Amino acid sequence: MYRVEKAEKLADKVFQMWVCAPHVARHARAGQFLIVRIDQQGERIPLTISAVEGDSVRIIFMAIGKTTSHLSELKAGDTILDVAGPLGKPSEIPSNGTCAVIGGGVGIASTPIIARAAKAAGNHVIGIIGARNADLLILEDEMREICDELYITTDDGSRGTHGFVSDVLRTRLEEGPMDCAWIIGPAIMMKVTSQVTKPYGVKTYVSLNPIMVDGTGMCGSCRVVVGGETRFACVDGPEFDAHQVDFDTLMQRQRIYLEEEREALDVYHNDRCACRENGLHD
Ligand SMILES: Cc1cc2nc3c(=O)[nH]c(=O)nc-3n(C[C@H](O)[C@H](O)[C@H](O)COP(=O)(O)OP(=O)(O)OC[C@H]3O[C@@H](n4cnc5c(N)ncnc54)[C@H](O)[C@@H]3O)c2cc1C
Numbered sequence: 001m002y003r004v005e006k007a008e009k010l011a012d013k014v015f016q017m018w019v020c021a022p023h024v025a026r027h028a029r030a031g032q033f034l035i036v037r038i039d040q041q042g043e044r045i046p047l048t049i050s051a052v053e054g055d056s057v058r059i060i061f062m063a064i065g066k067t068t069s070h071l072s073e074l075k076a077g078d079t080i081l082d083v084a085g086p087l088g089k090p091s092e093i094p095s096n097g098t099c100a101v102i103g104g105g106v107g108i109a110s111t112p113i114i115a116r117a118a119k120a121a122g123n124h125v126i127g128i129i130g131a132r133n134a135d136l137l138i139l140e141d142e143m144r145e146i147c148d149e150l151y152i153t154t155d156d157g158s159r160g161t162h163g164f165v166s167d168v169l170r171t172r173l174e175e176g177p178m179d180c181a182w183i184i185g186p187a188i189m190m191k192v193t194s195q196v197t198k199p200y201g202v203k204t205y206v207s208l209n210p211i212m213v214d215g216t217g218m219c220g221s222c223r224v225v226v227g228g229e230t231r232f233a234c235v236d237g238p239e240f241d242a243h244q245v246d247f248d249t250l251m252q253r254q255r256i257y258l259e260e261e262r263e264a265l266d267v268y269h270n271d272r273c274a275c276r277e278n279g280l281h282d
């Protein structure tokens with residue numbers, strides 16, 4: 001059992017949670033993820049390791065379906081049945097160069113741990129984080145503390161530059177050289193933003209988020225196409241060379257279980273309502 005040390009809401013439907021998981025915390029490196037299963041009936045879901053402190057790891061997630069909604073209801077002192085990790089390959093961090101760490105939406109969750117590792121390796125670190133609006137922007141203060149330069153964008157202009165992270169990235173690339181970039185967010189954002197770095201020859205990584213089940217390379221559900229070859233994101237990734245990724249296949253596969261996911265969320269909400277009516281939940 002893994003104890004929830006701290007749980008709080010960061011933005012609409014976005015939650016931050018510190019979980020005591022010493023074996024994960026001890027070995028975790030930037031770019032890796034863990035898989036949680038809340039209880040015996042629970043589904044296994046992958047979440048990025050967003051930070052590590054002592055024996056605890058931080059996860060930041062958006063409550064979009066059954067399991068993330070359930071997770072968002074846990075409070076400090078509650079427990080999670082399984083936390084498996086760290087999983088996946090760590091980020092390949094170069095030394096003494098200029099790196100950009102770019103996050104969109106809840107993908108910003110993955111940026112501080114990479115930015116910190118890049119900084120520790122002697123890089124000049126440029127952070128670019130964006131959200132639909134100011135209320136949905138997370139981790140601005142933390143990224144400001146780590147990065148040498150930080151740029152903010154919002155789709156509606158309510159904070160920072162009015163526009164997308166890709167716009168700011170293009171401007172920054174015109175101002176000076178960059179050795180490598182990480183882009184983390186929704187698949188479409190990673191696709192569009194990585195097209196910006198391509199003409200500049202910047203080594204660019206994206207962290208892919210296909211559906212994962214076992215997280216150990218056995219089930220094949222997380223297969224993605226990179227450089228024309230099938231790769232398993234859980235063991236070969238989740239970070240890959242952005243300019244080699246077939247994003248269209250990724251987006252197609254992410255939608256495979258939409259109907260079932262909708263049904264599972266409806267059943268979960270109906271069960272919660274029934275429990276509340278019977279006084280089984282607050
Ligand atoms: C390596 C990796 C790291 C991730 N890190 C984060 C993170 O830090 N924060 C965050 O909010 N989300 C993260 N995700 C996505 C997260 O796993 C899904 O949001 C979560 O599984 C949704 O589960 P659900 O039951 O709440 O929603 P569902 O209704 O079941 O699904 C909603 C959507 O989430 C995706 N999804 C569903 N099940 C899975 C699964 N088993 N594996 C992967 N995606 C799934 C699908 O695109 C689906 O359409 C990550 C995914 C991967 C692969």
Ligand code: FES
Nearest residue numbers: 213215217220234
């Ligand atoms: S999640 Fe099963 S092979 Fe990757």
